[in-house]
Amino acid sequence: MTALTVEQLSVQLGGRRVIDQLDLQVESGEFLVLLGASGCGKSTLLHTVAGLQAPHSGRVLIDGVDRTWSDPGERNVGMVFQSYALYPTLSVEGNLGFGLRARGVARREVRERVLRVAQLLQLDALLERKPAQLSGGQRQRVAIGRALVREAGLLLLDEPLSNLDAGLRATLRRELKLLHQRLGATMIHVTHDQVEALTLATRLAVMQEGRIRQLGTPEEVYRRPANRFVAGFIGSPAMNFIEGSIARVGASLQFCATGLRIDLPAQLFNAAPPLDGESLVLGLRPEHIRFATAPGVSSAQIAHSGQDAHIGAGKVSLIEPLGSHEVLWLELECGTVAALNHQGQRYNRGELVKLAVDAAAVSLFDATSGERC
Amino acid sequence: MSAQQLMRPSAPRRWYADPARLALLALLVSAALCFLLPLYVMSLTSFKSMEEIRNTSLFALPPQLSFAAWQAAWSSACTGVACEGISAGFWNSVLIVIPSTLIAVGLGALNGYALAFWRLRGAGSLFAVLMIGAFLPIQVMMLPLVRLLAPLHLVGTLTGIIIVHVIFSMPVMTLIFRNYYAALPRELFLAARLDGAGFLYAFLRLMLPMSLPMLAVAAIMQATGVWNDYLLGLVFAGREHLPMTVQLNNLVNTTTGTREYNVDMAATLLTALVPLLIYALAGRWFVRGIAAGSLKA
Numbered sequence: 001m002t003a004l005t006v007e008q009l010s011v012q013l014g015g016r017r018v019i020d021q022l023d024l025q026v027e028s029g030e031f032l033v034l035l036g037a038s039g040c041g042k043s044t045l046l047h048t049v050a051g052l053q054a055p056h057s058g059r060v061l062i063d064g065v066d067r068t069w070s071d072p073g074e075r076n077v078g079m080v081f082q083s084y085a086l087y088p089t090l091s092v093e094g095n096l097g098f099g100l101r102a103r104g105v106a107r108r109e110v111r112e113r114v115l116r117v118a119q120l121l122q123l124d125a126l127l128e129r130k131p132a133q134l135s136g137g138q139r140q141r142v143a144i145g146r147a148l149v150r151e152a153g154l155l156l157l158d159e160p161l162s163n164l165d166a167g168l169r170a171t172l173r174r175e176l177k178l179l180h181q182r183l184g185a186t187m188i189h190v191t192h193d194q195v196e197a198l199t200l201a202t203r204l205a206v207m208q209e210g211r212i213r214q215l216g217t218p219e220e221v222y223r224r225p226a227n228r229f230v231a232g233f234i235g236s237p238a239m240n241f242i243e244g245s246i247a248r249v250g251a252s253l254q255f256c257a258t259g260l261r262i263d264l265p266a267q268l269f270n271a272a273p274p275l276d277g278e279s280l281v282l283g284l285r286p287e288h289i290r291f292a293t294a295p296g297v298s299s300a301q302i303a304h305s306g307q308d309a310h311i312g313a314g315k316v317s318l319i320e321p322l323g324s325h326e327v328l329w330l331e332l333e334c335g336t337v338a339a340l341n342h343q344g345q346r347y348n349r350g351e352l353v354k355l356a357v358d359a360a361a362v363s364l365f366d367a368t369s370g371e372r373c
Numbered sequence: 374m375s376a377q378q379l380m381r382p383s384a385p386r387r388w389y390a391d392p393a394r395l396a397l398l399a400l401l402v403s404a405a406l407c408f409l410l411p412l413y414v415m416s417l418t419s420f421k422s423m424e425e426i427r428n429t430s431l432f433a434l435p436p437q438l439s440f441a442a443w444q445a446a447w448s449s450a451c452t453g454v455a456c457e458g459i460s461a462g463f464w465n466s467v468l469i470v471i472p473s474t475l476i477a478v479g480l481g482a483l484n485g486y487a488l489a490f491w492r493l494r495g496a497g498s499l500f501a502v503l504m505i506g507a508f509l510p511i512q513v514m515m516l517p518l519v520r521l522l523a524p525l526h527l528v529g530t531l532t533g534i535i536i537v538h539v540i541f542s543m544p545v546m547t548l549i550f551r552n553y554y555a556a557l558p559r560e561l562f563l564a565a566r567l568d569g570a571g572f573l574y575a576f577l578r579l580m581l582p583m584s585l586p587m588l589a590v591a592a593i594m595q596a597t598g599v600w601n602d603y604l605l606g607l608v609f610a611g612r613e614h615l616p617m618t619v620q621l622n623n624l625v626n627t628t629t630g631t632r633e634y635n636v637d638m639a640a641t642l643l644t645a646l647v648p649l650l651i652y653a654l655a656g657r658w659f660v661r662g663i664a665a666g667s668l669k670a
């Protein structure tokens with residue numbers, strides 16, 4: 001069943017179009033993550049879905065019912081706000097029960113439902129406290145609890161983890177995922193953190209300037225980014241982009257840039273393969289670059305194992321150790337690229353390293369439109 | 374400069390070593406003197422008999438403490454034809470101040486809340502008009518208001534004077550509450566809306582409890598303002614409900630025989646006592662409310 005449908009939604013704020021003809025469908029039970037840079041309209045989209053912001057045009061359907069102009073209280077939507085927005089004068093219990101009391105639910109039932117949610121989120125010991133007496137993580141749990149108490153079919157989470165420090169964020173991220181698995185509720189989670197997005201999402205929407213640039217499973221979005229924006233936005237270190245052109249060699253296609261030639265497998269292309277001589281941009285994830293300086297392994301061997309293609313040598317210009325692995329920044333003739341070194345092999349600054357790439361894993365983008373070929 | 378001072382550049386200097394602070398202190402002390410001196414003279418005079426007033430200097434302590442003037446001022450001095458002191462005026466003022474304050478503060482908070490959170494059409498222009506109202510002198514509106522209230526038989530009634538006070542307080546009350554609410558995070562209001570709270574529920578259950586310091590400030594401002602009012606009370610309250618300030622004026626200006634300075638002073642102090650008490654008891658709240666950043670325009 002479809003929990004939420006957004007059709008051709010546009011929202012204007014202060015004369016600027018913040019959401020631009022956006023379409024989105026969320027199925028029941030999904031954990032959809034909206035990922036985008038700060039200011040791209042994520043909060044505005046959630047507010048419009050919740051009825052807290054009037055759209056300029058378009059429709060919002062919740063559980064198949066047109067709710068575009070419904071009062072927020074009628075929409076059966078729960079929301080965790082970016083600032084949590086806990087009611088400062090009310091206790092945790094008062095915060096959790098506010099929505100039920102406002103709707104005139106009987107006192108005993110309010111008490112029961114608040115207790116149930118408090119137990120679920122381990123807030124039972126804190127019910128009498130005021131928000132000011134809670135830690136950041138506890139506040140966040142109260143905010144989630146307040147959204148859960150009403151047993152709304154659709155939960156909107158606006159950067160619920162962004163106010164927490166790194167360690168707590170990782171813990172609560174896992175808790176959130178477990179919570180979703182346990183409740184089976186439909187959740188839309190907004191974030192500008194790609195790790196959060198990739199780990200939580202059952203489906204991922206990447207937003208830019210009020211539009212969704214790609215919508216798919218985290219794996220699809222990571223492996224086959226639909227355009228250069230998405231490709232560059234997801235992944236750390238970011239995808240390497242190399243400008244070049246296509247050459248037809250016999251039956252196969254080759255990507256050529258200064259000092260670089262890569263044979264491209266035919267299944268790489270979305271639709272029709274590009275023409276001979278067309279300018280393209282090659283997208284290469286750092287983890288798809290391999291090193292060929294390990295003793296006893298010649299570059300030729302590497303080039304012929306699997307789909308790997310030898311791409312020449314690069315000079316190590318910078319090394320960023322990250323504990324489990326390190327990032328090598330390499331100067332090639334066609335530009336600087338980042339590569340990951342997992343092998344424990346040590347490289348020094350200034351060293352020449354022979355490189356190979358997994359040609360099946362590269363992405364190719366149109367040089368002008370930036371769309372995937 | 375010693376090494377220690379170099380290491381702690383922010384170490385505060387002693388107040389007596391800092392010329393700027395000294396100047397400030399001198400200014401404050403002289404301002405306090407300016408205000409306290411008349412109060413001192415008034416208090417002394419009110420405890421003297423007329424005999425002593427004639428025979429001692431203005432600043433001399435009363436040879437014998439006498440409460441006769443205070444008693445007379447409260448219950449037997451003449452305010453025009455009647456000679457019943459200003460106690461009746463005191464009770465009239467209480468009857469005027471309490472409803473005028475409760476209603477004005479309540480309505481001001483409601484207005485401020487509506488203007489800050491509910492983006493209603495025309496709210497901006499309404500607010501602009503209110504602000505013009507805040508800066509127009511009340512004398513300008515006096516006659517039209519009398520013409521307006523007369524057909525409703527509200528001139529010269531307790532209800533009438535309360536309505537007038539509420540009307541004249543609306544711009545300032547609305548302004549301070551609007552600014553207070555506008556400084557609160559908007560997501561708080563949105564959360565309440567999503568929780569199903571309507572206009573009044575969100576106001577009564579959420580916004581009003583959150584504005585306690587501001588309510589105290591507004592109540593103090595309004596109560597002292599209404600207590601100190603003279604003109605509106607004179608015009609709108611009617612003979613039966615003349616407030617204490619008007620009675621005081623009548624008392625001081627009623628000249629039958631000699632002018633009784635001690636009674637005048639005692640009556641004045643009695644009238645001033647209420648605002649003084651309000652500040653003394655609620656001043657803490659006043660400071661807290663202002664510190665909450667809410668009186669910024």
Ligand SMILES: Nc1ncnc2c1ncn2[C@@H]1O[C@H](COP(=O)(O)OP(=O)(O)O)[C@@H](O)[C@H]1O
Nearest residue numbers: 013014018036037038039040041042043044045
């Ligand atoms: N009330 C407003 N008036 C005008 N512009 C606004 C208003 N609120 C937000 N914006 C703009 O709309 C854009 C989207 O804001 P928002 O949805 O909060 O972004 P995000 O949540 O993705 O960081 C931002 O560029 C912001 O500056």
Ligand SMILES: [Mg+2]
Nearest residue numbers: 042043044082
């Ligand atoms: Mg946001």
